[in-house]
Amino acid sequence: MSGSRKLLILGGIALALWGMGYGTWYAVFAEHQALDGIGASLAAAFDASASRNPGEAETAFSKYREAKYIYDRQVDVHGHWIGLAMLLIVVGMAFDRVRFAEPHKLVLACALLAGAAIFPFGVLLQTFDHGAIPRGIAILGSGLVIAALLAITLGIAGGEAPAE
Amino acid sequence: MAFSRSTDKEETGEMQASGFAPLSARRLLVLGGIGLILVGMLFGDIFAVFVLHQNAARVGASLAAAAHAALAGDHSAVLASFQDVGSFLENRGTKVDTHVHLIDFGYLALMLAVLQPWIAFEEKAKRGFAWLFLGGAALLPIGVFLIHHVGLAYSPLQTIGWASIFADLGGLLVILATLGFLLGLVNHFRSRVPAHVKDGLLSDRSTSGRLLLGGGMVLVLAGFLHGAYYAAVDLYRHEALDSSILTETAKAAAANDADTVDRSLEAYGQLQGDKAVKIAAHAHSIEFGLLAMMLAFFQPYVRLRESWKIRWAYVLILGSVLLPVCVLLELRYGLAAGGLADFGGLLVILALLAMWIGILRYPGQLDSQAGDAG
Numbered sequence: 001m002s003g004s005r006k007l008l009i010l011g012g013i014a015l016a017l018w019g020m021g022y023g024t025w026y027a028v029f030a031e032h033q034a035l036d037g038i039g040a041s042l043a044a045a046f047d048a049s050a051s052r053n054p055g056e057a058e059t060a061f062s063k064y065r066e067a068k069y070i071y072d073r074q075v076d077v078h079g080h081w082i083g084l085a086m087l088l089i090v091v092g093m094a095f096d097r098v099r100f101a102e103p104h105k106l107v108l109a110c111a112l113l114a115g116a117a118i119f120p121f122g123v124l125l126q127t128f129d130h131g132a133i134p135r136g137i138a139i140l141g142s143g144l145v146i147a148a149l150l151a152i153t154l155g156i157a158g159g160e161a162p163a164e
Numbered sequence: 165m166a167f168s169r170s171t172d173k174e175e176t177g178e179m180q181a182s183g184f185a186p187l188s189a190r191r192l193l194v195l196g197g198i199g200l201i202l203v204g205m206l207f208g209d210i211f212a213v214f215v216l217h218q219n220a221a222r223v224g225a226s227l228a229a230a231a232h233a234a235l236a237g238d239h240s241a242v243l244a245s246f247q248d249v250g251s252f253l254e255n256r257g258t259k260v261d262t263h264v265h266l267i268d269f270g271y272l273a274l275m276l277a278v279l280q281p282w283i284a285f286e287e288k289a290k291r292g293f294a295w296l297f298l299g300g301a302a303l304l305p306i307g308v309f310l311i312h313h314v315g316l317a318y319s320p321l322q323t324i325g326w327a328s329i330f331a332d333l334g335g336l337l338v339i340l341a342t343l344g345f346l347l348g349l350v351n352h353f354r355s356r357v358p359a360h361v362k363d364g365l366l367s368d369r370s371t372s373g374r375l376l377l378g379g380g381m382v383l384v385l386a387g388f389l390h391g392a393y394y395a396a397v398d399l400y401r402h403e404a405l406d407s408s409i410l411t412e413t414a415k416a417a418a419a420n421d422a423d424t425v426d427r428s429l430e431a432y433g434q435l436q437g438d439k440a441v442k443i444a445a446h447a448h449s450i451e452f453g454l455l456a457m458m459l460a461f462f463q464p465y466v467r468l469r470e471s472w473k474i475r476w477a478y479v480l481i482l483g484s485v486l487l488p489v490c491v492l493l494e495l496r497y498g499l500a501a502g503g504l505a506d507f508g509g510l511l512v513i514l515a516l517l518a519m520w521i522g523i524l525r526y527p528g529q530l531d532s533q534a535g536d537a538g
Contacts, residue, residue: 013346042410043246049234049414050242057414065407072403083450086271087384090457093278093366094377142395146388153381 004105008092011113012085019081019120026074034074037067070127077120084116084145091152098155108148108155115144184465184526189290190280191523194462196298197273198520201455204266204305205513209506211259223252224433231425234417255312262309267451269301269338274458276345281361283348293344300337307331368464372473376460379481383453387488391446402439409435434495441495445488452484452512459519466522473522476515483511 001009045060091112098105119141125134184191226248233241276297283290310327319325409432416424459480466473486508493501 013349039246039250043230043243045410045414046230046234046242046246046417047239049418050237050239052237052418054415054418057418058411061407061411061414064410065403068406069403086275086454087450089275090454093275093461094457096366097369097374097377138395142388142392146385146392149381149385149388153378153385156378156381 002096002102002105004102004109005092005095007106007109007113008088008095011109011116012088012092014085015088015113015116016082016085019078019085022081023078026078030074031071034067034071038064038071041067073123073127077124080120080123081116084119088113088116091149094156095152098152099158100151100155105155108151111144112148112152115141115146115148117141119145187291188287189283189294190277192291192294192298193273193277193280194465194523195520196294196301197270197277198516198523200266200270200273200298200301202270202513202516202520204263204270205509205516207266208263209509209513211263213506215259216256219252219256220436223249223256224429226252227432228426228429231413231417231429232422234414235420235422235425258308258311262305265305265308266301269297269304271454271458272338272342273297273301274462276342278365278458278461279345279349281363282352283345284351284355285344285348289344290348293341293348296337296344297341300334300339300341303334304331304338305334307334365461365464368461370463370470370473372466372470372477373460373463375474375477376456376463376480379477379484380453380456380458380460383456383481383484384450385453387446387449387453390442390449390488394442394446398438398442402435405435406432437495441491445492448491449484449488452487455512455516456480456484459516462519462523465526466519467525467527468518468522472518476518479511479518480515483508483513483515486511 041060041064045057045064048054048056048060092109095105095109098108100108119138122134122136122138122141125137128134226245230242230245230249233239233245276294280290285293307327307330311325311331314325314327316322316325319329321329409428413425413428413432416422416428456477463473463477466476468476487505490501490505490508494505
């Protein structure tokens with residue numbers, strides 16, 4: 001098995017384990033609290049409206065907005081880490097069909113693995129900081145994944161590579 | 165299966181891993197994996213037609229009832245409406261989870277099937293892990309499906325019902341089986357001289373395999389590009405709108421403005437629809453792409469004429485393109501686009517079923533495919 005192929009398959013398995021571990025931690029320690037917070041703040045907002053209290057409703061909506069922002073991203077992080085891990089493993093299995101020299105394939109494998117790890121990490125950072133840096137990290141990660149996938153697609157389309 | 169740790173060939177660092185005997189771990193995982201994906205897709209179709217839309221309407225109606233209760237200053241009706249929303253969302257959430265877990269376990273089974281030659285255990289142990297995996301992969305979705313209907317009936321625990329307990333047990337079985345396979349993989353790479361595995365599946369270069377692999381890569385890439393576009397253009401706008409519409413609804417209710425409440429609720433429904441179709445198109449494009457790529461590896465085991473294998477590969481790719489594209493067009497063209505999207509899903513299911521039957525007919529060794537029947 002070539003180095004690039006091994007990197008993708010083992011990296012994919014490691015990322016899948018990491019994503020599953022994160023999902024398990026989240027489901028046990030955070031998800032129910034987050035969902036309770038979203039539901040309670042939304043109900044509180046409408047209850048405040050029933051009391052004709054717009055100030056309290058606005059406060060409850062701010063809590064809802066923040067809780068939902070964090071919840072959506074944490075679920076996305078879990079899903080994207082595992083989804084990208086599956087992609088790494090499948091692309092790794094097919095990597096002998098990419099018609100590039102091994103050093104170039106190693107660069108592509110590194111870019112794909114780095115992007116798959118960085119992109120959800122940037123999304124996760126957004127739950128702590130709504131600024132430009134976490135968003136930039138997520139964009140860098142997704143850019144790496146897309147660029148690597150584009151190159152791999154061209155490598156597969158470029159002709160038939162011999163079996164490893 | 166030709167591979168075991170004690171064979172002479174491994175000691176010389178060379179392995180031949182083309183066996184696909186009946187009830188071998190690889191065959192169990194391939195047939196079970198495709199079977200799980202098929203059941204998951206059929207369940208998804210049935211769920212979408214008979215449950216999803218009706219449930220979304222009920223959630224919308226309960227939210228509207230909450231807004232109108234706020235308008236009338238009725239606190240207990242607000243609370244009751246939100247309890248209804250919670251119940252409808254639990255029903256929807258568990259059905260979506262059933263669909264997603266069936267399909268994802270199917271994908272995992274296919275990946276484990278490809279890795280079998282590198283799992284350094286005796287075939288009997290691998291077969292045991294495969295049965296364990298498939299048992300857990302069936303038990304978890306059944307348990308999740310029943311959570312909403314069984315509730316806490318006869319449960320020995322205060323907050324977790326029997327359905328959840330069995331779902332968790334299913335998850336545990338899947339984790340144990342996967343860890344077992346991973347241990348075998350680690351054994352392989354840790355052995356003094358790791359065996360060089362020659363696997364006929366990975367060296368296959370048939371037209372149907374190349375079509376599925378190339379088409380799958382393009383679908384995955386398209387899904388990623390669409391996801392990036394969604395994140396750049398729609399994600400933050402949708403989040404801001406979600407919050408601002410609900411705020412407007414509550415403020416209008418506090419101000420006794422029934423017209424604005426109704427207008428806001430309509431806008432909220434449209435926003436949820438817009439979000440749902442864009443995320444569904446992104447996710448389905450990538451998932452179908454991955455499925456096509458994984459099926460590319462198993463084409464040597466599909467006992468059909470090459471011309472039919474190519475036709476089914478085209479059908480699968482066509483359905484995989486049609487579904488996400490038509491889902492995206494649903495908001496603009498309504499039922500016509502929705503019908504075409506369902507037709508795309510049906511094409512994928514038919515192609516998958518044809519390949520599954522082809523694999524079921526496969527006699528045993530890759531070498532024997534020269535005489536394959538159509």
